[in-house]
Amino acid sequence: MRKIVILALGLICASKPQAQETHGDPEFWFLMLNHYQIDDQWTVGNELHIRRTEFMSEKKQFILRPFVNFKPGESVVYSVGYSYIETHPYGKYPRPITQPEHNFWEQVTVNQSLGKSTLSHRYRMEHRYQGDFVEESPGNTVIDGYSFSNRFRYRLTLRKPISEDYFIHIFDELWVSADKQFKQAEYNQNWIYLGLGRNVGNGNIQLAYLHQHASGGGIVERHPSLQLTFQYDF
Numbered sequence: 130m131r132k133i134v135i136l137a138l139g140l141i142c143a144s145k146p147q148a149q150e151t152h153g154d155p156e157f158w159f160l161m162l163n164h165y166q167i168d169d170q171w172t173v174g175n176e177l178h179i180r181r182t183e184f185m186s187e188k189k190q191f192i193l194r195p196f197v198n199f200k201p202g203e204s205v206v207y208s209v210g211y212s213y214i215e216t217h218p219y220g221k222y223p224r225p226i227t228q229p230e231h232n233f234w235e236q237v238t239v240n241q242s243l244g245k246s247t248l249s250h251r252y253r254m255e256h257r258y259q260g261d262f263v264e265e266s267p268g269n270t271v272i273d274g275y276s277f278s279n280r281f282r283y284r285l286t287l288r289k290p291i292s293e294d295y296f297i298h299i300f301d302e303l304w305v306s307a308d309k310q311f312k313q314a315e316y317n318q319n320w321i322y323l324g325l326g327r328n329v330g331n332g333n334i335q336l337a338y339l340h341q342h343a344s345g346g347g348i349v350e351r352h353p354s355l356q357l358t359f360q361y362d363f
Contacts, residue, residue: 153220153351154183155183155355156181158339158354159180160357161359166362171198174196178192180192182352183219187219193213209234220350228260233255236253245289247286247289249288283302285301286300295328298325300320303316304316317343319342332360335357335360
């Protein structure tokens with residue numbers, strides 16, 4: 130996995146600078162995260178994401194993401210999951226209609242203890258089936274078939290308690306897109322997350338600032354975002 134990260138960083142550094150147009154609006158994201166522990170090694174869970182842009186006025190994305198975790202020891206977690214994604218028309222260059230995506234993924238998370246803090250390395254590989262737009266007639270666009278591609282994501286996370294009830298949650302995530310043969314890869318996104326959380330019973334509540342930087346096709350999107358997260362573990 131480290132070789133993949135090094136390759137991804139190399140692709141970014143080696144890419145040639147291009148004239149790019151930058152745009153983006155403030156966004157608000159809501160995340161509900163649940164886990165159900167089956168035994169000491171197996172956990173099932175689900176994520177529900179609702180994302181709105183122009184802060185609250187327009188829909189951006191809806192995501193439903195069930196998954197299974199296997200934890201053979203203290204420091205490593207293996208996961209597989211599926212994401213159903215709807216991306217709505219939004220922004221300066223909107224899609225003609227809502228685009229569906231079926232996303233199958235696997236990931237490895239490696240946790241390191243730093244005193245009372247936890248440092249995590251998360252490596253995720255996604256296999257994406259995105260709906261194809263077809264204009265049947267002027268002003269009438271439909272989804273007809275799906276295109277396949279891959280995407281690699283690496284997230285470095287620090288979680289640090291600041292009291293018995295409160296903690297700080299920080300991460301930086303790098304995204305690299307690739308075609309179905311993994312022959313063409315390019316930098317896609319970077320997320321920086323700065324959050325404050327409060328433990329509540331078997332879960333927590335987090336409020337965070339999330340900065341998104343996405344690029345492709347000569348266009349750059351930058352979105353300063355507010356994210357509210359509810360997590361509850363059964």
